[in-house]
Amino acid sequence: MPSSFQEMWAELLPLGRDPGSGGYRRFAWTPADAECRAWFRAQAAARGLACEVDRNGNQWAWLGDPAAGDAVVTGSHLDSVPDGGAFDGPLGVVSAFAALDELRSRGARPSRPVAVVNFGDEEGARFGLACAGSRLAAGVLTPERAAALRDADGVSLPQAMERAGHDAEAIGPDDERLARVGVFVELHVEQGRHLEDTASPVGVASSIWPHGRWRFDFRGEANHAGTTRMGDRHDPMPAFAATVLAARERAAAAGARATFGKLGVLPNGVNAVPGLVRAWLDARAADEDTLGALVGAIERAAREHSAAEGVQVALTRESFTPVVDFAPALRDELVRLLAARRAYEVPVLPTGAGHDAGILAAKVPTAMLFVRNPTGVSHSPAEHAREDDCVAGVEALADVLEGLACR
Amino acid sequence: MPSSFQEMWAELLPLGRDPGSGGYRRFAWTPADAECRAWFRAQAAARGLACEVDRNGNQWAWLGDPAAGDAVVTGSHLDSVPDGGAFDGPLGVVSAFAALDELRSRGARPSRPVAVVNFGDEEGARFGLACAGSRLAAGVLTPERAAALRDADGVSLPQAMERAGHDAEAIGPDDERLARVGVFVELHVEQGRHLEDTASPVGVASSIWPHGRWRFDFRGEANHAGTTRMGDRHDPMPAFAATVLAARERAAAAGARATFGKLGVLPNGVNAVPGLVRAWLDARAADEDTLGALVGAIERAAREHSAAEGVQVALTRESFTPVVDFAPALRDELVRLLAARRAYEVPVLPTGAGHDAGILAAKVPTAMLFVRNPTGVSHSPAEHAREDDCVAGVEALADVLEGLACR
Numbered sequence: 001m002p003s004s005f006q007e008m009w010a011e012l013l014p015l016g017r018d019p020g021s022g023g024y025r026r027f028a029w030t031p032a033d034a035e036c037r038a039w040f041r042a043q044a045a046a047r048g049l050a051c052e053v054d055r056n057g058n059q060w061a062w063l064g065d066p067a068a069g070d071a072v073v074t075g076s077h078l079d080s081v082p083d084g085g086a087f088d089g090p091l092g093v094v095s096a097f098a099a100l101d102e103l104r105s106r107g108a109r110p111s112r113p114v115a116v117v118n119f120g121d122e123e124g125a126r127f128g129l130a131c132a133g134s135r136l137a138a139g140v141l142t143p144e145r146a147a148a149l150r151d152a153d154g155v156s157l158p159q160a161m162e163r164a165g166h167d168a169e170a171i172g173p174d175d176e177r178l179a180r181v182g183v184f185v186e187l188h189v190e191q192g193r194h195l196e197d198t199a200s201p202v203g204v205a206s207s208i209w210p211h212g213r214w215r216f217d218f219r220g221e222a223n224h225a226g227t228t229r230m231g232d233r234h235d236p237m238p239a240f241a242a243t244v245l246a247a248r249e250r251a252a253a254a255g256a257r258a259t260f261g262k263l264g265v266l267p268n269g270v271n272a273v274p275g276l277v278r279a280w281l282d283a284r285a286a287d288e289d290t291l292g293a294l295v296g297a298i299e300r301a302a303r304e305h306s307a308a309e310g311v312q313v314a315l316t317r318e319s320f321t322p323v324v325d326f327a328p329a330l331r332d333e334l335v336r337l338l339a340a341r342r343a344y345e346v347p348v349l350p351t352g353a354g355h356d357a358g359i360l361a362a363k364v365p366t367a368m369l370f371v372r373n374p375t376g377v378s379h380s381p382a383e384h385a386r387e388d389d390c391v392a393g394v395e396a397l398a399d400v401l402e403g404l405a406c407r
Numbered sequence: 408m409p410s411s412f413q414e415m416w417a418e419l420l421p422l423g424r425d426p427g428s429g430g431y432r433r434f435a436w437t438p439a440d441a442e443c444r445a446w447f448r449a450q451a452a453a454r455g456l457a458c459e460v461d462r463n464g465n466q467w468a469w470l471g472d473p474a475a476g477d478a479v480v481t482g483s484h485l486d487s488v489p490d491g492g493a494f495d496g497p498l499g500v501v502s503a504f505a506a507l508d509e510l511r512s513r514g515a516r517p518s519r520p521v522a523v524v525n526f527g528d529e530e531g532a533r534f535g536l537a538c539a540g541s542r543l544a545a546g547v548l549t550p551e552r553a554a555a556l557r558d559a560d561g562v563s564l565p566q567a568m569e570r571a572g573h574d575a576e577a578i579g580p581d582d583e584r585l586a587r588v589g590v591f592v593e594l595h596v597e598q599g600r601h602l603e604d605t606a607s608p609v610g611v612a613s614s615i616w617p618h619g620r621w622r623f624d625f626r627g628e629a630n631h632a633g634t635t636r637m638g639d640r641h642d643p644m645p646a647f648a649a650t651v652l653a654a655r656e657r658a659a660a661a662g663a664r665a666t667f668g669k670l671g672v673l674p675n676g677v678n679a680v681p682g683l684v685r686a687w688l689d690a691r692a693a694d695e696d697t698l699g700a701l702v703g704a705i706e707r708a709a710r711e712h713s714a715a716e717g718v719q720v721a722l723t724r725e726s727f728t729p730v731v732d733f734a735p736a737l738r739d740e741l742v743r744l745l746a747a748r749r750a751y752e753v754p755v756l757p758t759g760a761g762h763d764a765g766i767l768a769a770k771v772p773t774a775m776l777f778v779r780n781p782t783g784v785s786h787s788p789a790e791h792a793r794e795d796d797c798v799a800g801v802e803a804l805a806d807v808l809e810g811l812a813c814r
Binding site: 242282 | 491597639668670784
C-alpha cells in the first residue's frame with residue numbers, strides 16, 4: 001500500500017535538513033536533491049506509476065499512457081532556498097501523490113493520462129536562476145545560457161547535472177513532451193496571509209506578479225580600516241546601504257516589493273575597507289510599469305549615492321519574468337469544481353512568487369491552488385501550514401483532477 | 408651567501424597569492440602560511456641563525472645566545488588579511504634579515520643577542536582576533552579564550568595549530584621568553600600618507616590609536632521576498648544599512664574611523680528576506696574617550712533603527728586594544744640614532760593600525776619604524792612602497808640595531 005500523506009511527509013522531512021537552522025538546503029543536483037529524487041521514484045514505484053526523467057532533469061510519474069496526450073499533470077518541486085521551509089514545493093508533490101490515492105479510493109477512473117511532476121531547480125538557489133527545469137523545457141532558458149550559469153564553486157548547471165548522473169547533452173526545448181500536457185495544475189503553500197484572513201483553506205491563483213533579479217556591483221577601493229581617513233575612502237558599503245534604504249522606501253510607496261537578501265563582500269575582512277559589495281535586488285510589482293519605475297528609481301539612487309562616495313556601480317539584469325495571467329477559463333473551472341464539493345468560499349488571489357506554473361502557462365493551460373499559511377512566512381524554517389489545511393488541499397486537488405481527468 | 412633584500416622579496420612574492428585578485432590570502436595555520444614559515448626557517452638557516460618556534464607558534468631566529476638576555480629583537484608578521492598587499496608584515500621580516508646582513512657588511516659586532524621574529528596570526532583574518540600570537544605570549548589572550556576562537560569552518564585556533572603540526576597544548580603566557588627581550592623594534596610599511604607629504608622615507612611611531620572590533624547581530628525573520636509586504640517584514644538589512652550610514656557620519660565628524668568591512672547574511676538567498684545580518688564594526692580614534700563616544704553613538708543608532716524595523720540587535724565586543732604610547736625614551740633614541748646618520752628629518756607619527764609591537768609594548772620597551780607608502784593604500788593588492796624607500800628602511804633598521812646592540 002502506498003504511503004499516506006502523513007507517511008510521505010515524514011519520509012521527506014529529514015532529507016537535506018540543516019540540523020543547526022532546522023531549514024532545508026536541498027539545492028539542485030546536490031546529494032540532498034538526489035535523496036529527494038529517489039523518494040519521488042519510490043513513490044511512483046509504490047503506485048505502479050511509470051517514472052521517467054526528461055531531457056532537462058524533471059521527473060514525471062505517469063498513470064496511463066503519456067503518448068495518448070491531453071494529460072492532466074500536477075506537481076511542483078522538491079528543491080529549496082537556503083534554509084527554506086518544508087512546504088514550499090514538497091507540499092505540491094506530496095499532495096499530488098496523495099490526490100491520486102484519493103481518486104483511487106473514490107473509485108474515480110481517469111479517462112486521460114495523469115502525471116505527477118517534480119520540476120528540477122525551481123528555486124535557483126545554486127545557479128541564480130529560478131525555474132531552470134521548466135524554463136529549459138519551455139525554451140525560455142537556452143542551453144547556451146544554462147551552460148553559462150555557475151554556482152559559487154564555478155560549476156556550471158550542465159556540469160552539475162552530469163556529476164549527478166544526468167546526461168546534460170540534450171538539455172533544451174522539449175515541445176514534444178509539453179505537447180502531451182493538456183493542463184497543468186500546481187498546488188503550493190500560500191506565501192502570504194491572504195487566505196488566513198478568510199474561512200477558506202484553499203484558494204485559486206489569478207496571476208503572478210512580474211518579477212526579476214538585478215545584480216548591483218558596487219566597486220570601490222579596498223584599504224586599511226584603521227589608517228584610511230573617512231574622507232579618503234572609496235568605500236562601496238555606504239553606497240550599498242543608502243541604496244537598500246531607497247529601495248525599501250520606494251517599494252513601500254508603490255505597494256511593491258524590493259529586497260536585498262543576498263550579498264557578497266570583498267575582501268570581507270574586519271579591518272579592511274571593502275573593495276566590492278555585490279548585492280542582488282529581487283523586485284516585484286503588480287504590473288510591469290510599476291516594476292520598471294521601481295527598479296529605475298532604485299538604480300538612480302544607487303548611481304547617485306555611488307557618485308557621492310566615489311565608487312562605481314554596475315547593474316546586471318539576471319532574470320525577468322513578465323506578468324502571468326493564468327488561463328481564465330481553467331481558473332473559473334477550478335473554482336466551479338471546488339464550489340460544487342466544498343462548503344467554503346474559493347478565493348481567487350494573485351501572488352508575488354514565481355512558480356514553474358508561471359513558466360508553463362506560456363505553453364499549456366495552467367492553474368494553481370494555494371493552501372492556507374497561518375503566518376504567511378515562507379522561505380524560512382518557520383514556514384508552516386496546518387495539517388487540516390494540507391488535507392483540505394489534497395481533497396481540493398483530487399476534486400480538480402477528478403473533474404478534469406475523469407469526465 | 409644569504410639572499411639579498413630583492414631576492415628575499417622575490418622568493419616571498421608568489422606565496423599565498425590569489426591569481427585572480429593579485430592579493431594575498433596568507434591566513435594563519437593554512438598551507439600558504441606554512442610556506443611563509445618555511446621561507447623564514449630557510450632565511451635563518453642561510454645566516455646560521457638558530458631558528459625556534461615558541462609555545463604560541465611565533466618563529467624566532469637568533470644571533471647569539473638567547474639565554475644571555477637583554478636581546479634586541481626585530482621583525483613583524485608574514486600572514487595577511489584577505490586579498491592583502493605584499494608589504495604589510497613581510498616588509499618588516501625581510502628588512503630584519505636584510506638589516507642583519509647590513510650590520511655584518513658594516514663589520515658591526517653585536518654585544519647583545521639579536522633576534523628576528525615572525526609573529527603568528529597578526530591579522531586575525533581567520534579567527535577574528537588580531538595579534539593572536541603576541542597576545543598569547545603576553546598573556547592578554549588566554550588559552551581558554553583562544554580555544555573558543557573559531558574560523559568559518561568551525562575549526563578552533565588550537566585545532567588549526569595542531570593540524571599545522573604545532574603542539575597547541577602549551578599555548579599561553581610566555582613570560583620567560585619575553586623576559587629575554589630587552590627591546591623590540593618593528594619596521595612596517597606606513598598605512599597612511601603622512602610620510603608621503605614629507606621628504607622622509609622613514610618615520611618613528613609615537614602611538615597606536617585605541618581600537619576594537621564589535622560584532623552586530625541584526626536578527627529579523629526570514630521570509631519570501633516576493634510575497635511578504637514591506638510593512639509586514641522584520642528585515643534586518645535596512646537596520647544594518649542605516650547603521651552603516653550613521654557610523655560613517657559619526658566617524659567623519661569625530662576625525663575617527665568606523666568601518667563595516669565584514670558581513671554575513673542568512674540565508675543569503677536572492678528571493679529571501681534575510682533572517683540575520685551579522686556585521687563587524689572596526690572602530691578607532693585618537694583617544695579612548697572619543698572611541699567610546701563613537702561606538703556608543705553607533706550602538707544607539709543600531710538600536711533605534713532596529714526597533715523601527717521590528718528586528719533585534721545584539722552587540723558583542725570581540726576585541727579592544729587601549730591606546731599604546733611607545734616608550735618615549737626608546738622613541739627619542741631611535742630618532743637620535745637616525746638623525747646622526749641620515750640626511751632626512753625623522754618624523755614622529757601616530758597610527759590607527761594595530762601591531763604586535765602594540766601588544767609587546769605592555770611588556771618590554773618597544774618602538775616602530777614606518778616606511779613611506781606613496782598612496783597610503785594598505786590591506787589591498789594595490790598596497791605599495793618604493794624600492795628606494797624599502798632600502799632606506801633597511802638602512803634605518805640597521806642603524807637602530809647597531810646603535811642598540813653594538814654599543
